[in-house]
Amino acid sequence: xxxxxxxxxxxxxxxxxxxxxxxxxxxxxxxxxxxxxxxxxxxxxxxxxxxxxxxxxxxxxxxxxxxxxxxxxxxxxxxxxxxxxxxxxxxxxxxxxxxxxxxxxxxxxxxxxxxxxxxxxxxxxxxxxxxxxxxxxxxxxxxxxxxxxxxxxxxxxxxxxxxxxxxxxxxxxxxxxxxxxxxxxxxxxxxxxxxxxxxxxxxxxxxxxxxxxxxxxxxxxxxxxxxxxxxxxxxxxxxxxxxxxxxxxxxxxxxxxxxxxxxxxxxxxxxxxxxxxxxxxxxxxxxxxxxxxxxxxxxxxxxxxxxxxxxxxxxxxxxxxxxxxxxxxxxxxxxxxxxxxxxxxxxxxxxxxxxxxxxxxxxxxxxxxxxxxxxxxxxxxxxxxxxxxxxxxxxxxxxxxxxxxxxxxxxxxxxxxxxxxxxxxxxxxxxxxxxxxxxxxxxxxxxxxxxxxxxxxxxxxxxxxxxxxxxxxxxxxxxxxxxxxxxxxxxxxxx
Amino acid sequence: xxxxxxxxxxxxxxxxxxxxxxxxxxxxxxxxxxxxxxxxxxxxxxxxxxxxxxxxxxxxxxxxxxxxxxxxxxxxxxxxxxxxxxxxxxxxxxxxxxxxxxxxxxxxxxxxxxxxxxxxxxxxxxxxxxxxxxxxxxxxxxxxxxxxxxxxxxxxxxxxxxxxxxxxxxxxxxxxxxxxxxxxxxxxxxxxxxxxxxxxxxxxxxxxxxxxxxxxxxxxxxxxxxxxxxxxxxxxxxxxxxxxxxxxxxxxxxxxxxxxxxxxxxxxxxxxxxxxxxxxxxxxxxxxxxxxxxxxxxxxxxxxxxxxxxxxxxxxxxxxxxxxxxxxxxxxxxxxxxxxxxxxxxxxxxxxxxxxxxxxxxxxxxxxxxxxxxxxxxxxxxxxxxxxxxxxxxxxxxxxxxxxxxxxxxxxxxxxxxxxxxxxxxxxxxxxxxxxxxxxxxxxxxxxxxxxxxxxxxxxxxxxxxxxxxxxxxxxxxxxxxxxxxxxxxxxxxx
Numbered sequence: 010x011x012x013x014x015x016x017x018x019x020x021x022x023x024x025x026x027x028x029x030x031x032x033x034x035x036x037x038x039x040x041x042x043x044x045x046x047x048x049x050x051x052x053x054x055x056x057x058x059x060x061x062x063x064x065x066x067x068x069x070x071x072x073x074x075x076x077x078x079x080x081x082x083x084x085x086x087x088x089x090x091x092x093x094x095x096x097x098x099x100x101x102x103x104x105x106x107x108x109x110x111x112x113x114x115x116x117x118x119x120x121x122x123x124x125x126x127x128x129x130x131x132x133x134x135x136x137x138x139x140x141x142x143x144x145x146x147x148x149x150x151x152x153x154x155x156x157x158x159x160x161x162x163x164x165x166x167x168x169x170x171x172x173x174x175x176x177x178x179x180x181x182x183x184x185x186x187x188x189x190x191x192x193x194x195x196x197x198x199x200x201x202x203x204x205x206x207x208x209x210x211x212x213x214x215x216x217x218x219x220x221x222x223x224x225x226x227x228x229x230x231x232x233x234x235x236x237x238x239x240x241x242x243x244x245x246x247x248x249x250x251x252x253x254x255x256x257x258x259x260x261x262x263x264x265x266x267x268x269x270x271x272x273x274x275x276x277x278x279x280x281x282x283x284x285x286x287x288x289x290x291x292x293x294x295x296x297x298x299x300x301x302x303x304x305x306x307x308x309x310x311x312x313x314x315x316x317x318x319x320x321x322x323x324x325x326x327x328x329x330x331x332x333x334x335x336x337x338x339x340x341x342x343x344x345x346x347x348x349x350x351x352x353x354x355x356x357x358x359x360x361x362x363x364x365x366x367x368x369x370x371x372x373x374x375x376x377x378x379x380x381x382x383x384x385x386x387x388x389x390x391x392x393x394x395x396x397x398x399x400x401x402x403x404x405x406x407x408x409x410x411x412x413x414x415x416x417x418x419x420x421x422x423x424x425x426x427x428x429x430x431x432x433x434x435x436x437x438x439x440x441x442x443x444x445x446x447x448x449x450x451x452x453x454x455x456x457x458x459x460x461x462x463x464x465x466x467x468x469x470x471x472x473x474x475x476x477x478x479x480x481x482x483x484x485x486x487x488x489x490x491x492x493x494x495x496x497x498x499x500x501x502x503x504x
Numbered sequence: 505x506x507x508x509x510x511x512x513x514x515x516x517x518x519x520x521x522x523x524x525x526x527x528x529x530x531x532x533x534x535x536x537x538x539x540x541x542x543x544x545x546x547x548x549x550x551x552x553x554x555x556x557x558x559x560x561x562x563x564x565x566x567x568x569x570x571x572x573x574x575x576x577x578x579x580x581x582x583x584x585x586x587x588x589x590x591x592x593x594x595x596x597x598x599x600x601x602x603x604x605x606x607x608x609x610x611x612x613x614x615x616x617x618x619x620x621x622x623x624x625x626x627x628x629x630x631x632x633x634x635x636x637x638x639x640x641x642x643x644x645x646x647x648x649x650x651x652x653x654x655x656x657x658x659x660x661x662x663x664x665x666x667x668x669x670x671x672x673x674x675x676x677x678x679x680x681x682x683x684x685x686x687x688x689x690x691x692x693x694x695x696x697x698x699x700x701x702x703x704x705x706x707x708x709x710x711x712x713x714x715x716x717x718x719x720x721x722x723x724x725x726x727x728x729x730x731x732x733x734x735x736x737x738x739x740x741x742x743x744x745x746x747x748x749x750x751x752x753x754x755x756x757x758x759x760x761x762x763x764x765x766x767x768x769x770x771x772x773x774x775x776x777x778x779x780x781x782x783x784x785x786x787x788x789x790x791x792x793x794x795x796x797x798x799x800x801x802x803x804x805x806x807x808x809x810x811x812x813x814x815x816x817x818x819x820x821x822x823x824x825x826x827x828x829x830x831x832x833x834x835x836x837x838x839x840x841x842x843x844x845x846x847x848x849x850x851x852x853x854x855x856x857x858x859x860x861x862x863x864x865x866x867x868x869x870x871x872x873x874x875x876x877x878x879x880x881x882x883x884x885x886x887x888x889x890x891x892x893x894x895x896x897x898x899x900x901x902x903x904x905x906x907x908x909x910x911x912x913x914x915x916x917x918x919x920x921x922x923x924x925x926x927x928x929x930x931x932x933x934x935x936x937x938x939x940x941x942x943x944x945x946x947x948x949x950x951x952x953x954x955x956x957x958x959x960x961x962x963x964x965x966x967x968x969x970x971x972x973x974x975x976x977x978x979x980x981x982x983x984x985x986x987x988x989x990x991x992x993x994x995x996x997x998x999x
Binding site for chain 2: 404482
């Protein structure tokens with residue numbers, strides 16, 4: 010027996026059931042608001058069910074939907090197939106040929122999957138290239154010589170041709186640098202700040218340590234240094250340099266900025282204790298080329314009743330270049346595409362439009378996200394909710410959504426259904442660089458939050474390849490996204 | 505300010521505070537039992553705090569303990585070091601030289617860590633050996649020939665020397681075998697039953713499919729078959745044969761039993777559709793040798809006040825032989841040892857004894873667990889609680905403990921503290937083969953439950969090596985075990 014008819018017109022229903030609606034309002038006033046937020050569209054007309062019964066009926070119908078999506082997803086695990094398509098383009102630096110390839114691949118993929126209004130929305134983006142030469146060598150008259158595993162940070166300028174050579178000043182903070190500024194002139198400033206392993210939330214540890222990658226070069230230039238070398242942002246001790254964006258402060262001269270692997274950071278620190286006069290030779294050939302026209306890639310399932318109301322699922326298509334950008338963020342893109350496929354393949358027809366947006370240029374400044382939001386405003390599109398996936402393709406643990414408990418009220422109705430899909434919690438939070446501008450247009454932001462313990466093992470380094478993503482974990486993200494997007498595409502989410 | 509003094513004598517306290525105790529009982533009767541189950545031992549005497557304040561004080565003290573354990577664990581990640589010591593012995597089949605080596609290694613390790621009463625408790629165990637020859641070949645006059653990735657199941661007899669060759673009957677259930685029994689005589693029965701990928705709980709999927717591995721050979725022998733070939737128990741499609749225990753039903757003749765990799769199972773099934781008369785050549789040289797004396801390895805932190813009351817943390821030291829038994833169950837052993845180290849290194853002195861037991865022979869019948877329980881009964885030891893870790897070294901998600909909500913009452917007090925250690929839920933359940941016999945002596949059983957999505961990628965196959973375990977995930981298990989064992993080692997857990 011199929012009880013659900015998702016696209017029954019809500020207004021008609023309310024006209025027919027004005028009395029039930031009155032008692033509903035009464036119950037709401039009585040404080041039973043949690044019981045009453047669901048759409049009555051799905052309850053069969055002429056039913057004599059009580060409020061609690063109706064609630065249970067609706068939840069049981071959503072449970073059926075959830076299980077259908079889950080079974081289909083876990084059987085086929087197609088998110089991983091999509092991830093491999095995207096990573097096949099290679100590392101997708103904003104403006105690169107690889108990024109352009111990924112735009113074409115995902116555009117074709119969305120077409121093949123039969124999504125509606127598939128398009129490439131142009132975005133002008135920065136074009137930074139790493140260049141061919143990238144090396145560092147430790148030279149100590151006392152201890153010998155050693156190559157260091159380093160990489161240029163995104164945005165960095167090159168060293169003079171042939172490289173530079175300078176003594177090294179190690180610091181653990183900007184305050185320490187300020188205190189030692191007399192010694193900084195002509196040196197390479199070495200920020201040896203490890204991510205704090207005692208923090209359970211690896212993103213919190215990243216947030217604290219990332220300032221030295223982002224602002225370290227300009228702070229070093231401020232006190233007369235010739236280059237900066239920042240310890241890679243990871244909990245692991247290995248030989249992987251992790252790249253990422255740095256930003257020049259226009260008040261100070263631009264100097265080259267590189268990241269050094271965690272093991273080499275420890276080595277350099279040890280050698281510096283024994284020989285403070287050691288030197289590092291650094292050569293980078295990165296440069297910024299003229300801007301390039303790239304694109305956000307967009308496809309959707311158009312809503313049957315309220316096509317103008319949009320539930321957005323987003324992720325970013327660009328990546329860093331050292332690996333294949335698998336966890337960051339082919340995984341998010343793949344999960345978003347698979348979510349829409351699962352909704353379609355499960356025969357579900359949401360009232361509202363569910364749209365997948367693969368944003369270009371998250372890593373170099375979020376131009377894709379801003380361009381999308383501007384276009385949305387111009388077109389007077391109404392984004393009710395936007396979820397961004399950009400924390401890797403790991404096991405999903407929770408749903409972060411909205412700004413307060415009221416924003417979560419509708420989702421609480423199906424909290425137990427979400428638990429059956431493996432979710433452990435729902436709380437406020439979520440969002441991302443690309444969807445942030447939509448909040449100003451009234452969209453509620455969110456994310457399905459995966460386990461973060463291993464994310465920075467792979468983040469922005471050469472290990473971030475498809476083999477590091479687990480097909481089943483990624484699929485579980487897609488399944489949750491599909492169900493949540495469908496639910497938000499049907500129910501009243503803002504009371 | 506250090507408020508906690510864990511080993512204040514509870515009795516003395518109760519004498520001094522009889523009136524507070526009376527009001528406590530009153531509150532308990534009033535149904536506020538959840539507020540009142542904690543030990544008052546830790547509240548400073550002479551305090552004029554209310555019940556709720558005392559509760560908050562105690563919780564905040566446990567929070568301090570938890571953070572201390574967490575910081576130490578995550579900084580040092582020593583569980584992984586212990587795991588590598590254990591896996592360095594290789595695959596540790598019950599009764600094997602590798603298992604004996606692991607007994608010595610962990611005995612020395614516990615000594616080095618300064619645990620109390622470290623000992624090897626003898627256990628007589630089965631000794632099954634795989635032998636040198638283990639192969640299968642598909643032979644079809646229509647389609648050609650192909651080697652199949654197979655392995656003998658634990659307990660299986662060998663094939664006749666030089667192997668056997670027979671036609672194959674594929675079935676998906678014992679009912680199907682019964683229906684086809686006229687065709688079974690002289691054949692190899694091929695149980696091609698995949699683990700159900702749509703089940704979120706991989707152990708549930710395993711439980712359903714494992715019957716064909718365990719009972720398949722005897723059911724095949726019952727209808728006159730010459731051997732059995734069972735599809736490997738995994739969600740993955742790969743070329744890994746997964747071994748595991750099979751059991752002969754003494755009513756039927758013993759025939760050789762092997763597992764076939766999931767990809768080869770699919771291949772064999774496809775070929776059978778095209779050529780039902782194809783044959784499989786199977787050769788196994790496994791055998792059962794006379795029993796061997798092995799050992800459980802035991803160490804403890806002896807309780808300061810009630811040393812006779814024991815909180816047990818257990819895991820099994822034996823493993824299968826195809827890999828190094830890293831997830832199954834060096835991870836459990838390492839987490840248990842690290843838990844005791846963390847308690848000691850954090851300067852904590854529990855009232856009760858916290859004991860680590862590395863059980864021998866979980867995989868071939870649980871003789872170690874039974875021997876331990878018998879000895880405990882003989883010595884009139886009182887096990888209040890026992891936690892067994894045997895679900896791999898993955899990210900811990902929840903705590904399964906006890907039989908009913910009453911058993912969880914004490915732990916609910918620190919539920920939020922456990923959440924700060926990364927735990928998402930507490931519910932009834934848990935336990936394991938080795939500690940099950942202790943339930944008869946009144947012990948409450950439990951386990952810290954890790955994520956199960958990837959467990960059967962590694963389970964009982966050659967991929968189960970140290971590199972498949974993540975140091976931080978494993979450490980999080982040890983941290984939780986340490987905190988929970990310490991809490992149970994101090995608080996009243998049975999009202």
